[in-house]
Amino acid sequence: MSGRANGLLVKICGQTSRAGAELCAGLGADMLGFIFHAASPRNVDPALPASLDLPGVLKVGVFVAQTPGQVLEIMRAGRLDIAQLHGGQSTAFCRELAEALGPERVMKVVWPEKAAGLEDFQAELDRFAPCCGRFLADAGKDGGGHGRGIAASATDLLVAASFPRPWLLAGGLGPGTLAPALARFGAAGCLPAGLDLNSGVESAPGVKDETLLRQAFAEIDTLCAAKNT
Structure with a gap:
């Protein structure tokens, strides 16, 4: 679902207004992220995504501390397409959502910086693969909004891992940081399926x-x- 020549998806997260969402969609975003977490300065009400009719753009709900039932209710109320699990949710939690929504509508966040090593990281990917359609790799060891890229040692894990599902790269991406962030993956022939931008724009x-x-x-x-070329 991308207009770009290589199919690279672009997700712009942290939407807080109709004008901002419509701007991002008009510039070519494939996904828009809406954060449902009271502690975030980008926290929104489901009414915002529900009010947006943006053909061809997937609306992603970002969930941190909700129960599965609460996630499903917000998905319904917000007319959301994908549930992004950004709170370290368990496989059981992920499986429950996948059974209700379909795994293709679940995106599981992983933090390679907190993995003990490649074996540990690969085991996590394989464990969640049956109940999600995409992964998102973020900086830090939990949460989001760190405003920096993924550490070099953790980037090595991303390069070496065998992702069983398409994955998006997050962490401090914006003008000036995109090319350096992707250089390591391009050199190894393992570019992500997409990019997730937020504070960098x-x-x-x-x-x-x-x-x-x-x-x-x-x-x-x-x-x-x-x-x-």
């Missing part, structure tokens, strides 16, 4: 900046064009 928490967004999309398109 903001002027303030939850406020998407049009100039930064345009710069980021231009860099992504340049990277895609170079890959296909």
Whole structure:
């Protein structure tokens, strides 16, 4: 579902307004993320995504501390397409959602920085694969919004791992950081299926900046064009 030559998906997370969401969609975002976590400055009500009709764009709910029942209710109320589990939820939790929604509508976040090593990280991927359609690899050891890239040693795990599902790369991505972040994966021939951008394209928490967004999309398109020449 991407208009880019190599099919690279772009998700812009932390949407807090109709104007911001419509801007991101108009610039070519494939997915928009809506955070449902009271402690986040980007926390929103399900009414926001429910009010948006953006053909071809997937609306992703980001969940941290909810119960499975609460996730399902917010998914329904917000007219959301994908549930992103960003709170270290268990395999049982993930399986319950997959049974209710279908695994293709579940995206499980993983933090390679907290893995003891490749064997440990690979075991986590294999354990969750049956109950999710995508993974998202983020910086840090839990939560999100760290504003930095994934550490070099953890990047090595991502390169060496065999992902059983498509995966998105997150962590401090924006103008100027996209090419360096992808260079290691491109050199190893294991580019992610997509990118997740948030604070790197903001002027303030939850406020998407049009100039930064345009710069980021231009860099992504340049990277895609170079890959296909």
